Amino acid sequence: MKQKILYFVFILSIIISSSSCSTYKNVPYFQDLDHSKITENQVENYSPLIIKPADILGINVNSRNPESSAVFNYNLNRVNGGSMDSSPENPITGYMVDDKGDIHLPLIGNLKVAGLTTSQLSVKLDQMLLTYYKDPVVNIRLINFKVSVFGDVLRPNVYTLQSERTTITEALTLAGDLNITAKRTNIILIREQDGKRMFIPIDLTSKTIFDSPYYYLRNNDEIYVQADRVKYSQVDSRFQVASLIVAALSVLAIVFTAVHNHN
Secondary structure (H helix, E strand, O other), rough: HHHHHHHHHHHHHHHHHHHHHHHHHHOOOOOOOOOOOOOOOOOOOOOHHHHHHOEEEEEEEEEOOOHHHHHHHOOOOOEEEEOOOOOOOOOOOEEEEOOOOOOEEEOOOEEEEEOHHHHHHHHHHHHOOOOOOOOOEEEEEEEOOEEEEEEEEEOOEEEOOOOOOOHHHHHHHHHEEOOOOOEEEEEEEEEEOOEEEEEEEEOOOHHHHHHOOOOOOOOEEEEEEOOOOOHHHOOOOOHHHHHHHHHHHHHHHHHHHHHHHHH
C-alpha cells in the first residue's frame, strides 16, 4: 500500500512539474528565432507617418534673420517620464491640423498638409519660405504622437513618443515590459484607421512580429496586454482557496482509491 501511495504522489509531482514547464514555454519572446547565429531580415514593413486631421505639428524655422523667422516657431512643453505634461498653465502649442487637413501659418495662410509626411512638408515649406527668408531651414515634428499601453505591464500609461519610427516592442519597453503573468501570444493592438477601429492580435513569441505591417506604431495606437489565469489567482483569494480545496480533494481521492484497492 505504501508503495502505491508513493507511486501516486510521484505521478502527481510529474503532472505539476509538466504544468510548470508548459507555462514557462509561453514566456520567452521570439521563440522561433535561431539564437545560435546572426539572422538578417530586410526591413520592408516601415512607412513614414502620414499627417492627419487632429495632429499637432511643431514647426521650427531657422534663417539668417532668426528674429523674423521666429514667428513660426513653437514652444514645446517639457516631457516628463515619457508622458506629456499638459495643463492650462503649460499648454501644448503647435499647429493643429483641422478637419479639412489644413493648418494656418503666418505669411502663408492656409496650407494643405494632410496626406504628407513631416519630411515632405519640411521640403515644401523650405521652398515656400524662400520668398521671405534667405536659406530657411524647416524642422517639423508631430508633437502629440502618443500611444496607450495598458493591461498586464509594469507601468501602464499614455506615452508621448519623440520618434516617428517607434515600434510595439519599444512602447512595451517604455511601459516596463510585460509582467511574467502576461500572455505573450495575445497582445491586442487597437488602431483607428479610415473611420474604422481595428483590433489586431500580436504574438510576441514569434519573430514574425518584426515583419508585421503593425510593428511600427501610429498616432493614438493602444496596446492591451492580457493577463493569464495565474494573475487572476494571485489577486483573487477565493480562487486560491478553491484551488487548494480541489488539490486537497484530489490527493484524498488518490489515497482513498489506493486504500480501497489494497483492501
